[in-house]
Amino acid sequence: MLNVEWVEPETLEDVKHALASGDDLTRVVSGGTALSLIIKQGIYQPERLISLKKVRCELNYIRPDNDGNLRIGAMTTLREMETSPFIEQNYPVISKALHHVANPRIRYVASIGGNLSHGDAHLDLPPILLALDAKVKVESVRGDRWIPLADFFQGYYVTAVRPDELVTEVLLPKTDPGLKGAYIKYTTLSNDDWPTLGVAAFIQQEQGILCDVRMAVSAVTDVPAKLEAVEQLLLGKPGSEAWIEQAAEMAFHAVEPSEDLRGSSWYKKEMLKVHVRRVLQQLLPEGQKG
Ligand SMILES: Cc1cc2nc3c(=O)[nH]c(=O)nc-3n(C[C@H](O)[C@H](O)[C@H](O)COP(=O)(O)OP(=O)(O)OC[C@H]3O[C@@H](n4cnc5c(N)ncnc54)[C@H](O)[C@@H]3O)c2cc1C
Missing domain, CATH: 3.30.390.50 (CO dehydrogenase flavoprotein, C-terminal domain)
Incomplete structure (x- = not known):
């Protein structure tokens, strides 16, 4: 029987404060599809889980910025990306690939932030986003920073995200329509x-x-x-x-x-x-x- 403290912060600032101790036994939960598996298998035993449920609205968007880059909030689900008309029109490779990721039940809850932060080498999105030179924004009480996806994955299930940090956004640089x-x-x-x-x-x-x-x-x-x-x-x-x-x-x-x-x-x-x-x-x- 697991004895885990479950926390549901109301704001992004509260999430950052909840993570501030930098303790590796504390993790955030987005969709929970990957985390629940490694907990069930006994590979990881957290002491505290921080749900992102109540800050979902702040981190759920797919929008082009003024420079033509695409910004995707970390809590955007794989299904929302798969069915986004903007992604389908401008990055059809992503929509098509997502159509074959896991199954619809997983895609409805799994998030882009959780997908990348999991650091699993056996995923479909990372090579596409790597080839598109994506960058990942991470935030903590210490401040914000951008990590090029090429530096994000550091080893088997190891990423450049520090224990007190949270992935908040993925940026796809503007690409030439001829690509x-x-x-x-x-x-x-x-x-x-x-x-x-x-x-x-x-x-x-x-x-x-x-x-x-x-x-x-x-x-x-x-x-x-x-x-x-x-x-x-x-x-x-x-x-x-x-x-x-x-x-x-x-x-x-x-x-x-x-x-x-x-x-x-x-x-x-x-x-x-x-x-x-x-x-x-x-x-x-x-x-x-x-
Ligand atoms: C049955 C099954 C089949 C699958 N098949 C495929 C497949 O064919 N192809 C494929 O690519 N993937 C597949 N997946 C993997 C799936 O894509 C991932 O489980 C999912 O993307 C993880 O997202 P999540 O939001 O559920 O993450 P979670 O489980 O919530 O989190 C995963 C990890 O990331 C951390 N985390 C989550 N959000 C953040 C954040 N914002 N900032 C920092 N850290 C964070 C968590 O603490 C945890 O360590 C499959 C999964 C399952 C369960």
Whole structure:
């Protein structure tokens, strides 16, 4: 029987004060979908849980700012993101990917803040947001700071968020409308399982030459990671099947996957090669294929 103190602060300031001791046995609860699992499994035993329920209104929004960036409040649910007309129109990759995350019951309560803060490498959104150069705002009684998503994930279930901090917002920088993206989730256990690997790619071409290339992976490594070597290889090259093949080969050599119940290191390496090829092929216009 767990003996946990349950706190429901009324304001964001109260949440920050409740977290101020920086005690690792205190955690905030957003949707609770991930936290409840690790508590049930006995992996983590909190002494105090701080519910964000009463500050949901302050942290629940999807809105473009005056500079054309997209700002998403930390308590926005995955379902609200999936069905947002603004996201569907401007970041269709996110809407499509979310459609295959877990199941509707989870998506109705799981939040973007909880999704990132959980620090699980086996999630679908992180590689997409990494490739889009997202930033995360964290707040505490000590002040606010922005963490580029590329520095956010620091290890297996370890993030750059300190115990006294709270994720409050995710910012997606403005992108050129010519930037086209795709995400492939590959699962080995069941269709709706966590990914065995996830690959996100965005490219932009000018007269058949790749002038912007962004790629990131999840689940193959301990932290979601950008495929910088592949990005560099493709930048300035023609968008063609031949270069895609080289990119797939480079991904194979550049990444040392971690083994888990969904695949051995070698299997994931082979699958990464296949899926880097596939995700890039999806982005080539018909005339540049074959
Ligand atoms: C059955 C099942 C299937 C799933 N399948 C998939 C899948 O296919 N793909 C996928 O990507 N994901 C999948 N998930 C994971 C799901 O996306 C996460 O559980 C969810 O996004 C976590 O969000 P939450 O709001 O429920 O977080 P919570 O469980 O509330 O919190 C998770 C962690 O983040 C911390 N936290 C929460 N909010 C904040 C905040 N604002 N600031 C700082 N720390 C915070 C909590 O203290 C906790 O440590 C699945 C989950 C389940 C249960």
